Amino acid sequence: GAGVSQTPSNKVTEKGKYVELRCDPISGHTALYWYRQSLGQGPEFLIYFQGTGAADDSGLPNDRFFAVRPEGSVSTLKIQRTERGDSAVYLCASSFSPWDEQFFGPGTRLTVL
């Protein structure tokens, strides 16, 4: 497939557990973004990568959230000690360059029980 893919599509976990969410961007896209969409809200920016480095992580809500993109392609969003308030759809997007259109993946629906 040529689009942004995210795995898993659904993740159910218990409060306090650790989760990892994966994003495979479109091949050749240097910029990658993570957003979080809570019920009834629009996507909320979390972090933006240019290549391997996090160029802007101002949207990460606290230090339980961390994201990596070690080889400049696939990215993993990591959430430690999950809380019920972390339940949301986590969206990943990529773009050819920071100034280009962002293409979104289908998202991972995270449910923390």
Place this chain on the structure above:
Amino acid sequence: DQQVKQNSPSLSVQEGRISILNCDYTNSMFDYFLWYKKYPAEGPTFLISISSIKDKNEDGRFTVFLNKSAKHLSLHIVPSQPGDSAVYFCAASAQIQGAQKLVFGQGTRLTINP
């Protein structure tokens, strides 16, 4: 604080008529505005955008209007088609604050009735 607001959670329009979706923003630094369309279980899809140096941008059935003095933008779809039924998000960014950081509104669910 909601910097981008879509005050209508839903809108119902008859097929063939014009659909008008509205969006207001508060951050005067925003200089680029976008509309995204979202179907269930899919990610948002880019629809149309406008730079703050323009007041109108048209692409087929879709036109976006920007009123900077009122901090208001709107999306017009004409004629509306059943396939247009989806949730529409407006988004904004500020080059000086990081153009990549899109700020989204809450979305408006558009239903086109046959």
